[in-house]
Amino acid sequence: xxxxxxxCGEEIETLPLQCAHSLNKNEETNQWECYMENxxxxxxxxxxxxxxxxxxxxxxxxxxxxxLSLENEEFKEELSFFKKTLLQTKIPxxxxxxxxxxxxxxxxxxKGEKDNPSVIFNCPQKNMNLILEGELSLLGExxxxxxxxxxxxxxxxxxxxxxxxxxxxxxxxxxx
Amino acid sequence: xxxxxxxxxxxxxxxxxTGTQNSFSSFKNAVNMGVDGIKTETKLSKEGExxxxxxxxxxxxxxxxxxxxxxxxxxxxxxxxxNESIPTLREVxxxxxxxxxxxxxDVANPEEGIKIIETxxxxxxxxxxxxxxxxxxxxxxxxxFTEIRNFDKNVTLINSIxxxxxxxxxKHLELEDMRKLNIKGFNVYYNYANFELFKRxxxxxxxxxxxxxxxxxxxxxxLTMKYNGEYIDAIMSNQPERLVKFRNEIQN
Numbered sequence: 001x002x003x004x005x006x007x008c009g010e011e012i013e014t015l016p017l018q019c020a021h022s023l024n025k026n027e028e029t030n031q032w033e034c035y036m037e038n039x040x041x042x043x044x045x046x047x048x049x050x051x052x053x054x055x056x057x058x059x060x061x062x063x064x065x066x067x068l069s070l071e072n073e074e075f076k077e078e079l080s081f082f083k084k085t086l087l088q089t090k091i092p093x094x095x096x097x098x099x100x101x102x103x104x105x106x107x108x109x110x111k112g113e114k115d116n117p118s119v120i121f122n123c124p125q126k127n128m129n130l131i132l133e134g135e136l137s138l139l140g141e142x143x144x145x146x147x148x149x150x151x152x153x154x155x156x157x158x159x160x161x162x163x164x165x166x167x168x169x170x171x172x173x174x175x176x
Numbered sequence: 177x178x179x180x181x182x183x184x185x186x187x188x189x190x191x192x193x194t195g196t197q198n199s200f201s202s203f204k205n206a207v208n209m210g211v212d213g214i215k216t217e218t219k220l221s222k223e224g225e226x227x228x229x230x231x232x233x234x235x236x237x238x239x240x241x242x243x244x245x246x247x248x249x250x251x252x253x254x255x256x257x258x259n260e261s262i263p264t265l266r267e268v269x270x271x272x273x274x275x276x277x278x279x280x281x282d283v284a285n286p287e288e289g290i291k292i293i294e295t296x297x298x299x300x301x302x303x304x305x306x307x308x309x310x311x312x313x314x315x316x317x318x319x320x321f322t323e324i325r326n327f328d329k330n331v332t333l334i335n336s337i338x339x340x341x342x343x344x345x346x347k348h349l350e351l352e353d354m355r356k357l358n359i360k361g362f363n364v365y366y367n368y369a370n371f372e373l374f375k376r377x378x379x380x381x382x383x384x385x386x387x388x389x390x391x392x393x394x395x396x397x398x399l400t401m402k403y404n405g406e407y408i409d410a411i412m413s414n415q416p417e418r419l420v421k422f423r424n425e426i427q428n
Contacts, residue, residue: 078391083193139340139342143339157388158193
């Protein structure tokens with residue numbers, strides 16, 4: 001039996017290391033479920049490949065920051081000190097792109113592409129995910145060539161700082 | 177770089193991210209906000225005039241044209257997003273000469289540094305300028321500053337530590353060249369600045385400036401940091417208005 005990704009439809013050949021460590025049958029739904037570190041608990045019927053998992057995680061992190069900008073007064077206030085700035089991210093060898101708009105008190109993001117960004121990031125999906133999680137340094141990735149930045153470097157630094165602040169606040173308030 | 181044991185505040189490109197950076201009105205607003213100095217970047221026009229711009233090129237008729245290939249007249253025709261022209265160093269020094277503020281320039285090469293000194297000399301303001309090696313440049317200090325130091329023995333020179341180094345060791349400080357070239361201090365990216373480094377730099381006898389400081393919690397952290405009864409010498413920020421306000425509250 002082939003295991004097919006329900007995200008992109010591709011056949012899954014290897015499982016990500018963190019996946020399928022805890023398979024349980026949910027008595028209520030009568031379905032087998034998998035605890036995937038990044039994805040939370042999902043049914044085997046919704047199983048996704050590592051690439052889709054990372055994409056989902058990137059957007060989940062962005063949505064966390066978006067929610068913080070609505071709910072956390074400190075984060076909202078800090079974002080009000082920036083004018084609206086658009087950052088576009090492109091993933092090499094993939095059609096997955098996302099944008100982030102920060103400033104004027106808000107943090108917004110979505111999949112896809114927007115016109116006239118102030119800065120463009122070109123970065124492998126996994127590295128981008130780890131930058132957003134605070135596990136990799138944006139500057140470290142920039143200097144080792146994994147991250148290419150088009151535009152003013154300071155907007156990239158500001159974005160990184162905003163992400164770091166969001167992670168710091170999120171941790172303090174016990175967010176996930 | 178310091179003022180009576182009070183942290184000196186540099187407005188990055190004027191008012192930083194809250195206005196049109198490196199425009200005359202942004203510089204004016206920063207001065208009105210109470211900054212002690214303006215930190216910016218310079219470029220040379222075709223005839224060697226110093227203009228204040230971060231960008232190496234300007235988009236003219238859809239093409240990216242290097243600033244150094246454009247005359248002042250051509251540069252002046254280019255409009256910033258607030259419809260102002262790119263200011264020249266002369267215009268800025270002339271406009272703010274009675275304010276007593278200082279100027280900190282990231283210089284791209286010795287020629288640019290020497291032109292800045294020559295222009296500042298015309299206004300009697302050499303003691304109001306600082307020339308820095310940008311934090312993205314990996315050349316050695318002697319490669320970067322020897323020609324400038326030979327041209328002027330007294331101008332203040334600053335070493336911005338390469339932002340590649342998140343853990344700053346003594347070898348990154350280039351102490352021998354710092355002393356040989358009479359370089360006054362260090363600019364350190366705020367994510368890499370900490371009390372231990374501040375202490376180490378002060379013990380070596382240099383000024384300590386933190387750049388890129390954003391957010392209230394970080395401003396308060398660095399404005400309250402003290403070693404031997406002295407605050408951090410200087411902070412550069414894209415949010416200078418808040419920083420001046422907090423500095424005046426904390427360090428009065």
